[in-house]
Amino acid sequence: MDNQTILELTNVRKVFGQTVALDSVTFSLRRAEIHGLLGGNGAGKTTLMNILYGLYRKDEGEILHKGKKINIQGPKDAIRQGIGMVHQHFLQIGNFTVLENIILGTDIDNRYTMKTQNEEKKILDLCQRFGLDVDLNTTIDTLTVGTRQKVEILKALYRGVDILILDEPTTNLTPQEVDALFESLRVMVNDGLSIVFITHKLREVLSVCDRITVLREGKNITTLDRKDASEEVFVRAMVGDKMDIENSIYFATDQRSSFVNRLDQAAAFEMSSVSFINKDGIPRLKDVSLNIHSGEIVGVSGVAGNGQRELAEIVTGVIPVSHGKILLDSKDITHTNNQELFKTGIAYIPEDxxxxxxxxxxxxxxxxxxxxxxxxxxxxxxxxxxxxxxxxxxxxxxxxxxxxxxxxxxxxxxxxxxxxxxxxxxxxxxPSQLLVAHNPTRGLDIPSMDFVYQKMLKRREEGYATLLISEDLDELIRICDRIAVIYRGEILGILPRSEFDKYAIGRLMSGIKEENPATEEKALP
Amino acid sequence: MTIVKKALPYFLAVVASFIAAGIFIALMGFDVFKAYSTILFTSFRTPNGFIQTLLKFVPLVLQALAFTIPLTAGKFNIGGEGQMIAGGIGAAVVGILFSSLPAYLLLPLVILGGIIAGAIWGLIPAWLLYKFNINEILTTVLLNFVALALIDYVCTGALRDPGAGHPTTVAIGVGGWLPLFMKNPPFHAGIIIAILVAIGVYIYTARTTGGYELIATGANPRAAGVFGIKVRRMFVLSLLLGGAIAGLSGAIEVAGVQHRLIEGMQSNYMVLGLIIGLIAKGDNRVVPFVAFAIAILEVGASAMQRTLMIPVEMVFIVEALILLFVLLSDVVRRK
Incomplete structure (x- = not known):
């Protein structure tokens, strides 16, 4: 493999108002490598790459592309230099087809007839080369998050980039989809592309990256070869010296022994056959039954938008139950309004x-x-x-x-x-009988995340019930007693801690039950 | 330190607007310093000037609060004028129908009549908002016109005073008149009511749970609703309170100043109330102080017109400029 450096950022500094987001950060990218950009939230990873992609202006510093100093004013300049970026939130038009979305904003051969055979051929070629399996003629709205991400990657590849930046690409993917993504990335790199992989998930960078740069609080901590360093080195680099890693939950590797089964305790919270039909008459929760025992943390896993928000708001009384029954402490709270609920013992961390x-x-x-x-x-x-x-x-x-x-x-x-x-x-x-936490650690740095986990486990010790709805499967596996998987408003399965398995949960997340494999392919209206 | 820092933009805004208006006064050929000394010191030179200022202060502070209370909950009450007229009508009708009652009965009834009539005028947009989600800005403004037509009807209808040249009702019963502190100049007790209302509003919004819910609703209705506050009820309540206070200002105008209902009694109090509320940035605590400052300007303006022949509108321009500069200082600070 060729090890020449094709891109270099030197002494980049960026200040937002009072806060220094980046402080003389240096970053270099070689040809044909996957370079992990690792750090907690607020470390400056995305800011740095947004500067490279022309979304922010840097205050100081230089960008060198193949040894030449370049000036990037906006994403157009970046693409012209061969730099593409896939954001966490996709920039796609929902009712256009995949093909239309990919060629949107580029020149096509037949401008006036809108005949796009040539473009289509080119894209199909890319799909095949990199193992990105997408049907070009379906509309974006009907696709899963994983497929929409492939479209986003194809968009960049179609524009002929040789440097691809992926911002937290594994958020909202099932473990299976993550594996497929990593395979495609490897193919691209073997083809000569360079990839920057932004993430806060240590395990992922370790499994896929060639080199890893760690940022913390806007500072460049270290850049290391994957082969040269152990997990511990990266952990320390990510969190600094202050955090007590030994007692942390975030980095705990072994199964904690203190997890005793709480199922013999009385159920503190019970919902049976609860449905919710929204204003447009569309069912968003179907026949959901879930109970939480005292001193138990029950997780809800699922790809975003499968009814998690509705579930949280049903439990906290923000939206009314259409059918079914909810009990808190053996008291019927099905139709209790949320003012009463907050008085009598529910706490809520909303997602938005x-x-x-x-x-x-x-x-x-x-x-x-x-x-x-x-x-x-x-x-x-x-x-x-x-x-x-x-x-x-x-x-x-x-x-x-x-x-x-x-x-x-x-x-x-x-x-x-x-x-x-x-x-x-x-x-x-x-103090609250039941805590409903929806993505409670989003936007927090690692020590703060750990703090939240400690607090939740303390609730658990004290015998309070917790409902943790999260898109971060690692988080759920870390602290939950049981995990329920939600798919299109239905609970497809509830797994106890002894049966936690990323791939099994991932299958359920994409709607595949063990007994009847994926036949139901109806789109959620 | 922080108070100085907070007051500084206000001070600069006042200075800047005086300079800007001063240029025009000079261009019109008047003596700027004489004009400004008249505006600023009339209120303090004679006891009469000071009493006039206090009398002016009463409707101004009430109109401003009628605007800022709904604003606390994030709703815009632009109907203070209509609510004031409705309050005046309510007070006058009660005062004329029961004119023979003794003061200890009639006066509370007159005031209450004004408050209730104003509250009803505020309740209509509130109900439309609650039931049909109709924008309260629209309905409150439109109800002003309804109130103008209504006062015309009352003043030229059955209760008309045939001896008056202007559309006016007959006088309300003497028992409904606000007691006077002083006969000459007439200095009525409305100021006590206004101060009590201002203090009450402050206690309500800053200390009570209900006031907290009002503030939370205004700060983010969605989040307030998620955390158990009945947001739509807060909207109704805020508009109801605003209407009641505006109605009170109408009742005081009838019971304290005119002793009858006169078409045009609403003056331009609502617009000044909006300006006061906006200069105070919707803060109920600051409103009385700004209202007093504007009252000084208003009294000074009349004196300026009398002695120097400069039109009172000049002061209105100054007031508008102060508001503009205060708003501008916010933008500048954010940059």
Missing amino acids: RLHDGFLPKANVAQNLILGHHRNQPYSDGNFINWKTVFKETREQIKEYNIKTSGPEDVGGNLSGGNIQRVLIARAFSM
């Missing part, structure tokens, strides 16, 4: 923190009591005891490591990760 969970115009203290504002000790029912609220807020700012100037700071001043910490502090600050 900005829209569903946060008051940007209110201050941090006001944000922390949202939902608990009628409960002791914050309120006597009529008046809010701001003295207590502020005292509590100050303590929580410290405990949850929220970066803010104080309880009176306006919520809008907080960064995404700190907003998430406020939501977490709010959910854990009050």
